[in-house]
Amino acid sequence: MLRENRKKQTRESIIKHAIALFKQKGYENVTVEEITIACGIAKGTFFNYFPKKEHILLYITDTYMNRLNEVIQLHPEGSLKERVLHIFRELVMIYFKYPDLLGLTLEETIRSTVRTETESNNLRKFQTALAQLIDEEKENNERFKNWDSDTAASILVDIFIHTLLTQSASLHAETMMELFQRKLNIIWEGLAR
Amino acid sequence: MLRENRKKQTRESIIKHAIALFKQKGYENVTVEEITIACGIAKGTFFNYFPKKEHILLYITDTYMNRLNEVIQLHPEGSLKERVLHIFRELVMIYFKYPDLLGLTLEETIRSTVRTETESNNLRKFQTALAQLIDEEKENNERFKNWDSDTAASILVDIFIHTLLTQSASLHAETMMELFQRKLNIIWEGLAR
DNA sequence: ACATTAAAATGACCATAGTCATAATTGACC
DNA sequence: GGTCAATTATGACTATGGTCATTTTAATGT
The missing domain is CATH 1.10.357.10 (Tetracycline Repressor, domain 2)
Known part of the structure; x- marks a missing residue:
């Protein structure tokens, strides 16, 4: 079940970093790439977890x-x-x-x-x-x-x-x-x- | 007042063509450029009338x-x-x-x-x-x-x-x-x- | 008519959301 | 521990909304 754990972790990481950035800079001023960099993942990965930024x-x-x-x-x-x-x-x-x-x-x-x-x-x-x-x-x-x-x-x-x-x-x-x-x-x- | 008339015309033209296209193809499938082409104006002009597509x-x-x-x-x-x-x-x-x-x-x-x-x-x-x-x-x-x-x-x-x-x-x-x-x-x- | 200024149109340009073919990773099975 | 299939990660690429410096056009004054 390593896979599922990783998935959960990644998902949570995205949410955590995204919200932190949103709070800090405002939703519109945060790019998806920025979020993924903060998470240490590739940009495309974001869209495996959330179909849209919103x-x-x-x-x-x-x-x-x-x-x-x-x-x-x-x-x-x-x-x-x-x-x-x-x-x-x-x-x-x-x-x-x-x-x-x-x-x-x-x-x-x-x-x-x-x-x-x-x-x-x-x-x-x-x-x-x-x-x-x-x-x-x-x-x-x-x-x-x-x-x-x-x-x-x-x-x-x-x-x-x-x-x-x-x-x-x-x-x-x-x-x-x-x-x-x-x-x-x-x-x-x-x-x- | 030629200027104001033209403005009004352009504005109405944009609205008319935009809505027609939205009805026909759905909002998401219509690009701003498409609208402006239908109106016979340049893309940039659209944004002189409406700050955003929405x-x-x-x-x-x-x-x-x-x-x-x-x-x-x-x-x-x-x-x-x-x-x-x-x-x-x-x-x-x-x-x-x-x-x-x-x-x-x-x-x-x-x-x-x-x-x-x-x-x-x-x-x-x-x-x-x-x-x-x-x-x-x-x-x-x-x-x-x-x-x-x-x-x-x-x-x-x-x-x-x-x-x-x-x-x-x-x-x-x-x-x-x-x-x-x-x-x-x-x-x-x-x-x- | 011409010059000057202000308003509006233009389209090359940029930023970024979202796609997708490919590569890497994992788990299962022998 | 090697092979295969399925899942997940990757990042180059595309499409499009939106910007902006430049050009065109209309209005005003002389």
Whole structure:
């Protein structure tokens, strides 16, 4: 299994060096060749691991979303609204680890969502996780029974992603969280009530 | 003013030929040089009009959004929810004029939103228009007074854009409209009511 | 008409993402 | 430990987006 180990190592090396360089010089100012030199591999090798330069950014989101279940477990208490807000906060914090890459990363996530149409994309995973949360709440709380969980979860994802996108330039986590709060208030209580 | 006329002509020629070629061969398979040849201009000239190839896609959204006020006027009757649904429907129909470009166009709109941060971008315009609609409704209808119109409008844009994005691959307008309807039902009545 | 200046067009040029035929490495099997 | 097949690495090469110094064209003034 030497081969598989090497592959994993190379892959991780590429990601590590690429992100380090992106942080340092900005995504656009880093060439693929530069990344491969940092890794001590040939340029062509890069494309054996990632079909396009941008796919590294996608990987970042993968990592975030892999922590999703963990993040959901972090806040098992409180009302559904509180839990959702906590989850949003955690995800925002993770995203803010690479503030300069936030916008680009989101763009790529969206792109892949548009292009793939598959169930396996990250936003779909997020939606499924939220839908499950709503389903659980339905057991305890009559008030949620009216709605299809998946549609409701989809709204939450709509709000999360698009708010993040429009706010990503200003990069202020707390402002963003306030906006989330206000939006959740509205959809919880109903726009026309 | 010969100069300005020529400029306008060239600009329009580029847009016209570019979109025709995109429809015919797909965005990725059309080179800038190809576009300029079709227009009978030099390659460099293209970049005097559009800083990047992708900016042509942005122009498409500009056109759509310029029709926004017109679209809003089209349905002055009915409840707010009905009006919003009508507006969504009209916009979806406009977008579906270039079904193959829909995804790309949206991607670019989002990109520019992320990058510019200015008030002048198209999504912001959409939001402002919707906020105004909500404000008007507030005059007649007590029930909407609780909420900040801008935040509420922002939710509607979140839903519109992100639903469009996730659904753009399947390209089925009616499915999309049904989804809009379900989502609006939820946020109108309130998720937890 | 001619000269001067400003705007716009041009295309040779460059940088770099991505390809691909070839070479090197690995694992399996005898 | 030698042979073969499959996998992975390599880097010369190609294609194309985008730049920029130079040239052309339009507008203004005399």
